[in-house]
């Protein structure tokens with residue numbers, strides 16, 4: 001239904017109908033979000049035997065009630081949090097518990113989701129069956145971060161391996177969350193407009209003067225993988241950059257940041273001090289929550305991080321909200337891509353077109 005030419009030199013951007021139609025928004029939730037890998041939380045919050053953690057996957061849009069459970073052996077699972085009796089939500093608050101017990105009529109499930117007991121069913125015939133167990137959905141971990149997918153169209157490894165391979169020299173298993181330098185932003189724009197903006201460094205000289213002063217503009221580059229892409233920011237002389245070990249692919253380069261985008265809604269910005277993870281959560285067709293989560297490499301602590309990130313974020317918000325207004329115009333339907341500077345946006349639009357089929 002959307003046709004994005006694979007040759008960026010000939011291709012036009014997604015039509016505004018994708019961003020403006022309520023029906024297309026709803027379709028994108030099922031076709032894109034329900035079948036991709038979504039960030040759900042940090043391993044360190046849940047990996048304690050007997051701990052269970054309920055959450056709603058993308059509230060009000062995907063809106064699926066799930067629970068992470070850690071069994072007595074420490075194995076983690078992601079389960080449906082809906083009682084198989086009459087459909088009440090089972091676990092309402094996180095905590096340690098020996099089993100999952102529904103507060104409506106007392107049905108109990110083991111921490112692995114299997115049916116355990118239920119009062120009042122002594123005379124039920126052909127009961128229980130596997131349909132009385134809780135449905136288990138996929139749960140994956142990397143870099144201490146947890147991900148789930150309700151119906152994955154691609155393997156977890158396919159999505160993340162390019163990042164893990166490239167950055168294997170970084171202490172990615174020693175990332176420590178820092179609440180003080182993390183923040184939520186609410187933006188009056190479609191979620192994909194926010195991603196479009198992230199996916200190109202074309203606007204940096206125009207929109208981000210401070211960031212532009214730190215980057216070597218001529219050396220900014222784009223690399224595409226199946227479900228993620230990389231923007232490589234090269235630092236000007238004197239700016240903080242990575243100390244890259246010999247043998248690593250980027251040895252000898254003066255890298256300020258690795259900006260990785262993961263389809264559809266995650267941004268992994270690796271800096272010499274740690275990771276800024278951006279989670280883009282659609283709240284409605286024209287409202288988006290952007291969560292900036294800051295993680296420092298163990299024993300690293302940088303100051304002023306929140307201020308720097310905040311400034312760039314506010315500059316981005318302003319242009320994204322302006323585009324949200326702009327695309328309502330009768331006179332704008334679609335535009336063309338810069339073949340050299342908008343490879344990432346083109347990649348994103350190709351993926352949207354493929355998933356919306």
Ligand code: FES
Pocket residue numbers: 083084085086087088102103104105106107
């Ligand atoms: S709905 Fe859970 S026991 Fe009845």
Ligand SMILES: [Fe+2]
Pocket residue numbers: 197198203204207208312316
């Ligand atoms: Fe930006």
